[in-house]
Amino acid sequence: xxxxxxxxxxxxxxxxxxxxxxxxxxxxxxxxxxxxxxxxxxxxxxxxxxxxxxxxxxxxxxxxxxxxxxxxxxxxxxxxxxxxxxxxxxxxxxxxxxxxxxxxxxxxxxxxxxxxxxxxxxxxxxxxxxxxxxxxxxxxxxxxxxxxxxxxxxxxxxxxxxxxxxxxxxxxxxxxxxxxxxxxxxxxxxxxxxxxxxxxxxxxxxxxxxxxxxxxxxxxxxxxxxxxxxxxxxxxxxxxxxxxxxxxxxxxxxxxxxxxxxxxxxxxxxxxxxxxxxxxxxxxxxxxxxxxxxxxxxxxxxxxxxxxxxxxxxxxxxxxxx
Amino acid sequence: xxxxxxxxxxxxxxxxxxxxxxxxxxxxxxxxxxxxxxxxxxxxxxxxxxxxxxxxxxxxxxxxxxxxxxxxxxxxxxxxxxxxxxxxxxxxxxxxxxxxxxxxxxxxxxxxxxxxxxxxxxxxxxxxxxxxxxxxxxxxxxxxxxxxxxxxxxxxxxxxxxxxxxxxxxxxxxxxxxxxxxxxxxxxxxxxxxxxxxxxxxxxxxxxxxxxxxxxxxxxxxxxxxxxxxxxxxxxxxxxxxxxxxxxxxxxxxxxxxxxxxxxxxxxxxxxxxxxxxxxxxxxxxxxxxxxxxxxxxxxxxxxxxxxxxxxxxxxxxxxxx
Numbered sequence: 001x002x003x004x005x006x007x008x009x010x011x012x013x014x015x016x017x018x019x020x021x022x023x024x025x026x027x028x029x030x031x032x033x034x035x036x037x038x039x040x041x042x043x044x045x046x047x048x049x050x051x052x053x054x055x056x057x058x059x060x061x062x063x064x065x066x067x068x069x070x071x072x073x074x075x076x077x078x079x080x081x082x083x084x085x086x087x088x089x090x091x092x093x094x095x096x097x098x099x100x101x102x103x104x105x106x107x108x109x110x111x112x113x114x115x116x117x118x119x120x121x122x123x124x125x126x127x128x129x130x131x132x133x134x135x136x137x138x139x140x141x142x143x144x145x146x147x148x149x150x151x152x153x154x155x156x157x158x159x160x161x162x163x164x165x166x167x168x169x170x171x172x173x174x175x176x177x178x179x180x181x182x183x184x185x186x187x188x189x190x191x192x193x194x195x196x197x198x199x200x201x202x203x204x205x206x207x208x209x210x211x212x213x214x215x216x217x218x219x220x221x222x223x224x225x226x227x228x229x230x231x232x233x234x235x236x237x238x239x240x241x242x243x244x245x246x247x248x249x250x251x252x253x254x255x256x257x258x259x260x261x262x263x264x265x266x267x268x269x270x271x272x273x274x275x276x277x278x279x280x281x282x283x284x285x286x287x288x289x290x291x292x293x294x295x296x297x298x299x300x301x302x303x304x305x306x307x308x309x310x311x312x313x314x315x316x317x318x319x320x321x322x
Numbered sequence: 323x324x325x326x327x328x329x330x331x332x333x334x335x336x337x338x339x340x341x342x343x344x345x346x347x348x349x350x351x352x353x354x355x356x357x358x359x360x361x362x363x364x365x366x367x368x369x370x371x372x373x374x375x376x377x378x379x380x381x382x383x384x385x386x387x388x389x390x391x392x393x394x395x396x397x398x399x400x401x402x403x404x405x406x407x408x409x410x411x412x413x414x415x416x417x418x419x420x421x422x423x424x425x426x427x428x429x430x431x432x433x434x435x436x437x438x439x440x441x442x443x444x445x446x447x448x449x450x451x452x453x454x455x456x457x458x459x460x461x462x463x464x465x466x467x468x469x470x471x472x473x474x475x476x477x478x479x480x481x482x483x484x485x486x487x488x489x490x491x492x493x494x495x496x497x498x499x500x501x502x503x504x505x506x507x508x509x510x511x512x513x514x515x516x517x518x519x520x521x522x523x524x525x526x527x528x529x530x531x532x533x534x535x536x537x538x539x540x541x542x543x544x545x546x547x548x549x550x551x552x553x554x555x556x557x558x559x560x561x562x563x564x565x566x567x568x569x570x571x572x573x574x575x576x577x578x579x580x581x582x583x584x585x586x587x588x589x590x591x592x593x594x595x596x597x598x599x600x601x602x603x604x605x606x607x608x609x610x611x612x613x614x615x616x617x618x619x620x621x622x623x624x625x626x627x628x629x630x631x632x633x634x635x636x637x638x639x640x641x642x643x644x
Contacts, residue, residue: 003518003519003522004516004518006518007517007518007521007553010521117636121636157630157631158633159633159634160633160634160635160636161633162631162633163631191627192630192631194326194593194594194630195329195552195593195594196325196326196328196329196593196594196595197325199329199332200325220623221623221627222586222589222623222624222627222630223548223583223586223589223590223622223623223624224548224586224589224590224593226545226546226548226549227548227549227552227590227594230517230549230552231329250627252634253626253627253628255619255626256623256626256627257623261545264544264545264546267544267545267546268545268546268549271516271517271518271546272516272517272518272549273518297577300545301542301543301544301545301578301579302544302545304575304577304578305513305543305544305572305575305578306575308479308514308516308544309479309484309485309514311480311481311482311483311484312481312482312574313482314439314443314482
């Protein structure tokens, strides 16, 4: 067994994980300038060519609420479906579900905050009302033969309330499961996840809602996003969400980064002996391309530094380094 | 036992670690514009007030080689020694050792690259010549009653040669130990460390040079610096080097980040149940102050986002987040 595989085994990491690219949705939703539909499509197509198979492609939300994603149907229609990719989209309400079904998405994602204040702030509804509203979404999706997944925002802490009790997470996951939603994404909406919280929440879900599969969605707001992935891997989690370049932000911390960067995540996973099926180099090239689209540097690191074993000529610049 | 302490115990983390602030040296050495001596002194004093007790304060190197550190003696003389801090400085040669001894440093750090090409490029000498030269440094330091520590640059890979064999590390550590140098810092000069390499190198040193204490110095060049710290903690390492704000860079990757950020490291350690004796908030304030000194944003994250449990008013901006 090689060094990396031995490391993975020591920590009980899964042999292979799935990466869900959320850049087109979570990465872009707060961008003030509209990103061209063709760029959104090219983003997905390029990443699909790099081996990514799952995308949170957009959100069928009101164009007034999130103008950046007003082209949801065009994005879904424009993506090259020749590759075996899976497109999921957020749907905040039955109207969004109808539109998503018409667009031909592979899965719909309903979302609820673990904390009452954040849910009210985010979707102007109590958590119980949100859950009640999901029944109609599920019915629409079932009719169309489309899977529904559930996300739990502020799963590791709330920007208004502080700590979020683990019971809030398991209660929502149970409510989801009762509706037949057995794919649950724990969203670290404002970067409050820590490794011990990740371990605790994954264990609790496994124990109390064993029928559900768990996905983890971390932000790198406080620099420890990939350490949280490490904690998730040690719990046997096999689905992680990230955005190319680390595109995105935190609505409560101007200047702070958003999602963990896909290229850094792929780099870390491969170096820790976990397979992804993704071409690590192609994904850094996609991140560099994305910086061109956005016209600015993005927070991801692996693309800037290049491959680990890339060697320089001996006449390259070098300062005295201790 | 609380959640964080339980996490630390599960991974075999030490209860407490020492953080060595290397911003004044590694963070600044490649800055093209001279940072005022008073700012370098204020940087150390502020961080000392935040609870940091060890500093790599400067390098007694030729002012022609590293003009930024031409004020080495003034920096050491200017720092407030009223607090129980420990100042170490790089010394590349006997001349530097004499100057460091005169300045009254607490320890001298000699450094050697694990790879022959990098050592030649860095100090224009073969590794064997470097080691031979350290004997005189050790003699000067002993005469002055000052401890000598040894760093090993490119410990996890070389930008010219690629992979570095673990035997190169243990050989140098043995050579150091034979000279009485039993504090060895593994430097991840260009950000090539990975968690499995960290585990392998720490284990090999423990086994083959048990008399030496190990410090780890990671760069965040490819985004996984703190994951490497996690791997080091699991090996029981208790000394980590970092720079405030993540100040510094990688000479081989323009735009890539340098050292892991002290404030992010402190945040992660505390959240993983490891004590540092450092005030996490004060250290983020020092990082924000440092951005002012440098006149630009630095890569560290924890200072931008603020404390994990800082709550926002309900009328704060919030976009729809899934």
